[in-house]
Amino acid sequence: MIGILSDSHDNLTRVREAVRLFNDAGCDLVIHAGDFVAPFAVEELRNLKAPVKAVYGNCDGERAGLARAFQGIGEIGDAPLAFVHAGLRFVVCHLDSAGALLAARKAGDIVVFGHSHRALVESRDGVLVVNPGETGGWLRGKSTVALLDPAGRTAEIVTL
Numbered sequence: 001m002i003g004i005l006s007d008s009h010d011n012l013t014r015v016r017e018a019v020r021l022f023n024d025a026g027c028d029l030v031i032h033a034g035d036f037v038a039p040f041a042v043e044e045l046r047n048l049k050a051p052v053k054a055v056y057g058n059c060d061g062e063r064a065g066l067a068r069a070f071q072g073i074g075e076i077g078d079a080p081l082a083f084v085h086a087g088l089r090f091v092v093c094h095l096d097s098a099g100a101l102l103a104a105r106k107a108g109d110i111v112v113f114g115h116s117h118r119a120l121v122e123s124r125d126g127v128l129v130v131n132p133g134e135t136g137g138w139l140r141g142k143s144t145v146a147l148l149d150p151a152g153r154t155a156e157i158v159t160l
């Protein structure tokens with residue numbers, strides 16, 4: 001199982017809940033699609049039993065601090081971040097517009113993005129498109145993440 005979150009926007013309580021959920025689900029990888037905001041929020045991810053792959057969002061101004069916080073947790077870099085996991089090609093970006101473009105170009109088997117704070121799981125021409133929605137919950141009052149099953153190539157949105 002793969003845990004996906006995005007747009008946590010400093011909400012430590014919700015990040016803690018996401019960490020617990022991902023650990024309980026036995027996730028072997030966690031993806032964050034950007035907008036942590038402050039580096040201190042990354043520290044919570046240290047409690048994960050899985051490594052994290054993440055991209056910077058438009059609100060992630062403290063890049064050096066975030067990169068430092070990520071040491072020993074996983075990797076964070078500029079979008080798009082591409083990698084192979086469980087035999088599937090993943091592409092992670094932050095902006096939903098970029099995500100739509102990458103999906104249309106079939107840049108990966110799975111395209112993950114955030115930014116719009118709207119949860120979305122959709123198959124587009126064989127590409128699984130996932131936006132976990134906002135983990136922070138500040139904008140829409142609802143905190144969500146996604147759980148992705150690579151074997152079934154399916155994902156579900158989970159409300160925290």
Ligand code: MN
Pocket residue numbers: 007035057058059094114115116
């Ligand atoms: Mn954003």
